[in-house]
Amino acid sequence: EVQLVESGGGLVKPGGSLRLSCATSGFTFSTYTLNWVRQAPGKGLEWVSSISSSGTYMSYAESLKDRFTISRDSAKNSLYLQMNSLRAEDTAVYYCARDRFGDYAFENWGQGTLVTVSS
Amino acid sequence: QSALTQPASVSGSPGQSITISCTVTSSDVGDFKFVSWYQQHPGKAPKLLIFDVNNRPSGVSDRFSASKSGSTASLTISGLQADDEADYYCCSYTGRTTRVFGGGTKLTVL
Numbered sequence: 572e573v574q575l576v577e578s579g580g581g582l583v584k585p586g587g588s589l590r591l592s593c594a595t596s597g598f599t600f601s602t603y604t605l606n607w608v609r610q611a612p613g614k615g616l617e618w619v620s621s622i623s624s625s626g627t628y629m630s631y632a633e634s635l636k637d638r639f640t641i642s643r644d645s646a647k648n649s650l651y652l653q654m655n656s657l658r659a660e661d662t663a664v665y666y667c668a669r670d671r672f673g674d675y676a677f678e679n680w681g682q683g684t685l686v687t688v689s690s
Numbered sequence: 691q692s693a694l695t696q697p698a699s700v701s702g703s704p705g706q707s708i709t710i711s712c713t714v715t716s717s718d719v720g721d722f723k724f725v726s727w728y729q730q731h732p733g734k735a736p737k738l739l740i741f742d743v744n745n746r747p748s749g750v751s752d753r754f755s756a757s758k759s760g761s762t763a764s765l766t767i768s769g770l771q772a773d774d775e776a777d778y779y780c781c782s783y784t785g786r787t788t789r790v791f792g793g794g795t796k797l798t799v800l
Binding site for chain 2: 606608615616617618621628630631632633666671674675676677678680681682683
């Protein structure tokens with residue numbers, strides 16, 4: 572069974588940093604593109620970032636790419652999101668999601684981790 | 691303002707069919723080939739319903755179907771059930787390694 576478990580969320584002050592983790596299991600980690608998707612309270616889904624199966628290629632939502640960095644560790648079967656210079660508008664539930672093999676659909680999702688940016 | 695526009699809400703009675711549209715409003719979306727649809731119940735993670743415009747993953751009910759015509763993709767739910775009440779999102783790969791979601795549609799089952 573494919574499992575994605577996010578962690579690392581919490582309360583952080585504006586301007587602060589946070590690193591989210593997503594522990595995965597149940598599939599061959601190095602075969603799939605992984606993603607972060609967020610959802611602000613009461614709002615819709617927003618794609619944040621993707622990283623290729625090899626970790627070679629990363630892409631970001633235009634408004635975030637200077638502050639967020641996606642990475643993956645095949646030894647730990649884990650995905651990460653380093654978030655810097657956090658703003659109130661970054662407050663959201665952050666989901667880790669795995670693509671369908673060779674496709675561009677988010678096939679499996681974690682339960683999400685809440686990030687709150689507030690003083 | 692998302693590059694994909696969905697109606698904010700739709701409603702239908704049990705047993706009826708409804709259709710949710712997803713229209714490209716920006717050239718940033720590219721050729722709109724890789725469209726997917728998601729269902730999200732309150733407080734839950736989204737669930738993939740449709741990939742590649744009109745394909746259902748195994749385990750998704752055949753009451754969910756989808757299509758695309760030009761710059762508009764559509765999700766149809768037939769035989770509405772109470773449990774279909776949820777938020778629905780379309781999403782597209784833009785062709786430049788990025789993805790974009792529609793603003794979401796709240797489905798109310800009357």
